[in-house]
Amino acid sequence: MTQPIWRKSSYSTTGNDEICVELARVSSGIGVRDSKNPEAGPLTLTARQFASLTARVRSTRLS
Template identity: 45%
Template sequence: MTTTRPTWRKSSHSTEGTSAQCVEVAKLGKAIRVRDSQRPGCGHITLTSEAFTAMLRQIKGVE
């Protein structure tokens, strides 16, 4: 049995300013994972693509 590891991508906003608030995302199957890039060993949250899109729309203030 082969285990697939996610490929994490850092937010482009993480390179701006002090980058004190950095996130990384990875798609694995149909799920989107989100974690703190400053503390990658502390776990992640897993969202459906619909929930991830809704979260981004809320963060951006798009209704």
């Protein structure tokens, strides 16, 4: 497989200390990584795991 093409979350901003998330298709599923620390490597999820994660995030309201 070729190198992953990482996409940054539209909710990520520059110039702050918040976590910035990037996603990419990887050979074993979907890679999720911190754009401010890409050397740490991605967390790899299956499509089902990623769907479950995003559903959970959407259903959780942060205050």
